[in-house]
């Protein structure tokens with residue numbers, strides 16, 4: 001019964017989100033239509049190049065929203081397994097390295113030896129870290145440093161991602177986990193929303209500290225499996241159609 005209620009709630013959330021996606025995608029489409037009409041009425045408009053750039057940006061924006069939403073609504077199973085935190089972080093660093101280098105940003109990881117494995121869906125958890133690190137890169141237009149530190153305390157694994165970027169004021173901080181909240185021209189505002197859903201689904205937590213002009217630290221906590229036997233009880237497959 002409880003599960004049926006939860007499922008109904010999840011479906012209601014997805015329905016609301018889908019409606020919001022339509023709304024958000026409509027804006028860039030309206031922009032493109034407006035500029036196309038202008039260009040149709042008058043050939044060789046003096047600002048033609050500028051209009052084309054705006055249209056391309058609007059299409060990118062719509063594309064990003066749809067891609068993020070598809071990821072969120074992606075059908076499939078959450079496939080959890082024992083995973084070494086070192087492996088997770090080295091794979092994520094590799095994924096982000098080239099984009100970081102292009103932006104003159106170095107990614108440093110600090111991992112103590114002998115961390116116990118965590119029980120995670122590695123693909124989903126990589127998505128969480130990528131979403132967070134991407135924000136860090138975007139917050140450092142002049143270059144800088146991303147540091148990823150991990151440690152264990154009280155049966156929890158802490159992963160803290162810090163940057164030396166723009167930081168956030170109170171108003172932004174209050175809203176960053178809201179779907180579609182963005183301060184970027186082509187942002188989707190879904191990155192941290194998705195990250196939070198996935199982390200909560202793993203019974204973990206996500207916290208943020210930020211100082212405007214100095215930088216931001218986002219910390220994820222994940223519970224460590226209590227006992228070896230608990231692993232044996234898992235089938236490794238968790239039913240569910242999205243990361244809620």
Ligand code: ADP
Pocket residue numbers: 131135136139163165166167168172176181182183184186187188189190191192193216
């Ligand atoms: P998007 O990146 O598409 O804007 P997100 O959900 O990833 O959406 O982030 C929401 C907002 O949170 C961003 O637009 C930005 O204002 C703020 N933000 C998130 N991470 C950082 C960070 N590391 N530094 C500064 N601002 C950040």
Ligand code: MG
Pocket residue numbers: 131134135189191192
């Ligand atoms: Mg983002």
